[in-house]
Amino acid sequence: MPELPEVETVRRSLEATVLGRRIRSVRLSGARLRTALPATLPRRLRGRAITGVERHGKYLLVRLEGGLTLLSHLGMSGRWLFHRSPPADRPDHVHVAIDFADGAVLWFQDPRRFGLVRLLADAAVARDPALARLGPDPMHEPPAADALRAAAHGSRTSVKSFLLDQRRVAGIGNIYASEILHRAGVDPRRRAGTLRISEWAAIAAQIPAVLEEAISSFGTTFRSYRTLWNEPGSYGERLRVYDRAGEECRRCGTPIRRIVQGQRSTYFCPSCQGRRRAGAVPTRPRHHRSRTRT
Ligand SMILES: [Zn+2]
Numbered sequence: 001m002p003e004l005p006e007v008e009t010v011r012r013s014l015e016a017t018v019l020g021r022r023i024r025s026v027r028l029s030g031a032r033l034r035t036a037l038p039a040t041l042p043r044r045l046r047g048r049a050i051t052g053v054e055r056h057g058k059y060l061l062v063r064l065e066g067g068l069t070l071l072s073h074l075g076m077s078g079r080w081l082f083h084r085s086p087p088a089d090r091p092d093h094v095h096v097a098i099d100f101a102d103g104a105v106l107w108f109q110d111p112r113r114f115g116l117v118r119l120l121a122d123a124a125v126a127r128d129p130a131l132a133r134l135g136p137d138p139m140h141e142p143p144a145a146d147a148l149r150a151a152a153h154g155s156r157t158s159v160k161s162f163l164l165d166q167r168r169v170a171g172i173g174n175i176y177a178s179e180i181l182h183r184a185g186v187d188p189r190r191r192a193g194t195l196r197i198s199e200w201a202a203i204a205a206q207i208p209a210v211l212e213e214a215i216s217s218f219g220t221t222f223r224s225y226r227t228l229w230n231e232p233g234s235y236g237e238r239l240r241v242y243d244r245a246g247e248e249c250r251r252c253g254t255p256i257r258r259i260v261q262g263q264r265s266t267y268f269c270p271s272c273q274g275r276r277r278a279g280a281v282p283t284r285p286r287h288h289r290s291r292t293r294t
Contacts, residue, residue, distance in 0.1 A: 002074045004171030005214035006233060007058050008139065010080055013228035014062065014106075015053040017082045021100040022049040023064075029095040034075060034116040037095065041119055044068065045098070057134050057170025067122045072108065073130070078115030081107045082228045134170040138207045143169055145201035152192035152200075159195060159203075160188035160266050169207065175220055175242045178267045180206045182241045187273045188266045189259070213238070241267040 002010075026042035045064070052063035060080075062070040072078070081091075086105045090097070096108040096117055108117055120128055136143070151168055152159075162168060163177040172180070181188050184202035186195065195203075214220060219233030220242075226232060236243075240250050244267060245258035254271035 001076050001173055002058065002219070003173035003176050004058060004139065005176070005211055005235065006219035007055055007060060007074065007171070008215050009218045009227055009233060011053050011055040011060055013082070014060070014080060017228065018050050018100070018106055019053060020049060021102065021104060023047065023098055024101045025099045027097045031095055031113060033095060033110060033113050034073070035118065037117055038119070044119055045070070056131060056137050057166060059131060061125065063122070069120050069122055069125050071116070071118045071120055071125070071128065071130070073116040075110065075112065075114030075116065077112040078108065078110040079226050080228055081109055081230055134166055135168045137170050138172070139211060142208045143204045145197055145204045148200045148204055149195065149197055152195065155192040157192055158188060158261055159186060159190050159192045161262050162192035164264070171211070172207070174264050175239070176210055176214065178242045179240060180210050182269060182273060183210060185272055188261065188268050241269060243267065
């Protein structure tokens with residue numbers, strides 16, 4: 001599932017390709033995405049030029065002439081694909097096909113249809129239910145340690161789940177939560193409410209650092225994410241823990257562990273991210289470790 005770095009990669013390439021282009025026509029597949037696409041979409045988009053491409057968390061906001069915003073979310077498998085001139089064969093699962101006046105095309109393709117495309121008046125964007133619940137975007141407003149600690153005050157949820165909560169920080173998903181916690185040296189099982197300010201400071205510093213590094217590699221490709229040119233991102237080669245269960249920690253050589261938290265995989269180094277007994281959320285029933293007695 002695309003996270004902030006993948007969506008930011010798409011945003012930058014949309015800005016470099018469709019900004020200033022004028023829409024000639026729009027066709028819809030008629031299939032329902034996360035929500036139904038309004039039949040009026042082609043008529044409302046026709047003739048308008050694209051004036052900006054913004055992002056908040058995992059949401060893209062394509063700004064249009066006349067005070068309209070095309071809001072989109074890639075969901076599980078959504079992609080925006082751009083061609084200067086349309087290829088002979090259009091791929092399957094294109095649900096929104098935008099033709100520009102100069103012959104270029106922009107397609108929203110989504111095989112699994114968990115994505116979202118919605119047209120809003122600019123004035124309605126801030127109160128759109130999808131955006132209104134989001135916390136600050138960490139690339140626009142880097143998180144501060146004391147604000148994170150205050151938000152986590154009393155929280156019994158794990159710090160991993162805390163980072164995934166889009167109401168706290170918008171844009172971090174399963175891949176980057178594991179990566180951020182590894183670099184910050186914090187055990188993902190710790191209860192968020194028990195972290196010290198020095199640990200929140202490490203996490204606050206690593207959030208933008210990890211995300212920026214991933215953006216510079218055009219994101220990470222697992223399964224379906226592609227850039228605007230249908231190419232995979234290359235950050236996967238630089239991941240320190242995610243999807244590396246059993247492989248050596250790049251820092252200390254200890255085998256990386258995989259656990260399940262909230263039905264999602266978490267990867268961490270048991271040595272670099274030393275568990276403190278107090279304040280950890282149990283992830284499995286207690287068991288006795290076998291010890292070698294001497
Ligand atoms: Zn390690």
